[in-house]
Amino acid sequence: MNTKDDLIKIFSLKLRTILGKLIIDYDKLQEIRLRMNAPLLIIYGNQEFFVTEDARLTDNPSKGVTITKNEIRETMEYISNYSLYAFEEEIKQGFITISGGHRIGIAGKIIIEDDVIKGMKHISFINIRLAHQVKGCADAVIPYILVNHRQGIYHTLIISPPRCGKTTMLRDIIRQLSNGNSKFAGMSVGVVDERSEIGACYMGTPQNELGIRTDILDCCPKAKGMLMLIRSMSPQIIAVDEIGSKEEIDAIDYVIGCGCKLIATVHGSSIEDIKSKPTLCELVHKRLFERYIILSNTKEVGHLEAIYDAEGKPLYSC
Structure with missing residues (x-):
């Protein structure tokens, strides 16, 4: 399975459609950030872009598609295969690793008991960091x-x-x-x-x-x-x-x-x-x-x- 297939399937249906139409080189895609009530943002080629409803890149945040509470909820359901409980230990550390090695960072309301993090709820922020393996990049060192x-x-x-x-x-x-x-x-x-x-x-x-x-x-x-x-x-x-x-x-x-x-x-x-x-x-x-x-x-x-x-x-x- 290629990088695009690995990624697209974890998003809500709306975001899946938009990102599926996005014409980019996935080898240069570094991060995809979802923040509730904020525009969809990506780090591409070490630059920051917002993604529009019609699957274009822009530097204007007002033109980026707005991430809703439903997009966050649905995306987390796909990431966890409808069972956040199964990822309880990972969630305590603030991230989940998915097939392909991509790391999903999450943030929301932390649940603490006796100064120990027990879990997280009201997840409102998601950061997908893509795993890139560049074989041979260490040849010179x-x-x-x-x-x-x-x-x-x-x-x-x-x-x-x-x-x-x-x-x-x-x-x-x-x-x-x-x-x-x-x-x-x-x-x-x-x-x-x-x-x-x-x-x-x-x-x-x-x-x-x-x-x-x-x-x-x-x-x-x-x-x-x-x-x-x-x-x-x-x-x-x-x-x-x-x-x-x-x-x-x-x-x-x-x-x-x-x-x-x-x-x-x-x-x-x-x-x-x-x-x-x-x-x-x-x-x-x-x-x-x-x-x-x-x-x-x-x-x-x-x-x-x-x-x-x-x-x-x-x-x-x-």
């Missing part, structure tokens, strides 16, 4: 993170602003290192996929190809997951997306101390930007990361700006 064919990889941090391809890059690095090739042996990779974005598991099965030697902990907090993988799966490499909390930094220290290599991503635009973050600056000062990969969208999403070593010496620049 792989030679810089490999020590050699026997000694594994350097501890690597991918730095990128939002929507600039860091998860896509991470995904392809994992796949290539796990599979190996004629130049280097495949390695055992453990992935902590807290938000189901890396492997995009659907009913336990990864929708994205992460390689033949990869194990995934899906919907697991990163700090706890890293420790679990070390104790149970003996990975040579651990990969996580969007690090930042003190607990995660402590877990990274433990992982590195155990001799396991680490690949992680973080929001930012430069090494200096990371140094300004209280929880991350210590990692930079300790030189725990041996490679820094900087991405941007200056030319295209996922554009490789530079690669630096632990001391900040440029190894590659565009």
Whole structure:
């Protein structure tokens, strides 16, 4: 089933008709946002557009088709196959992963008991983030993170602003290192996929190809997951997306101390930007990361700006 078929079937009948007539390249479609009493909005080619009743793109919000309460309700029924209860655990985390690996973010009234999130009701906001796997996008960086064919990889941090391809890059690095090739042996990779974005598991099965030697902990907090993988799966490499909390930094220290290599991503635009973050600056000062990969969208999403070593010496620049 192709991307368009995967997506169209989850929307209300009215939105399904409109989106089905929309003439776009689905490889460039990043997000579809439904907000009650607001215009239908998409992120396409890293730009924001509204969708009209006659299936055209416009930058004028007043011309966008208005999302009603019924459109939200009907769409959620299709997403959950008329059983939100079956997705209770996912809803507590604010998202549902569907076939194809696409992630449905949801927001509404949170139900809390004893400071614990028990569920959500009156869902009024839906964000469909499309899963894009770009095989080969890490070709240029792989030679810089490999020590050699026997000694594994350097501890690597991918730095990128939002929507600039860091998860896509991470995904392809994992796949290539796990599979190996004629130049280097495949390695055992453990992935902590807290938000189901890396492997995009659907009913336990990864929708994205992460390689033949990869194990995934899906919907697991990163700090706890890293420790679990070390104790149970003996990975040579651990990969996580969007690090930042003190607990995660402590877990990274433990992982590195155990001799396991680490690949992680973080929001930012430069090494200096990371140094300004209280929880991350210590990692930079300790030189725990041996490679820094900087991405941007200056030319295209996922554009490789530079690669630096632990001391900040440029190894590659565009």
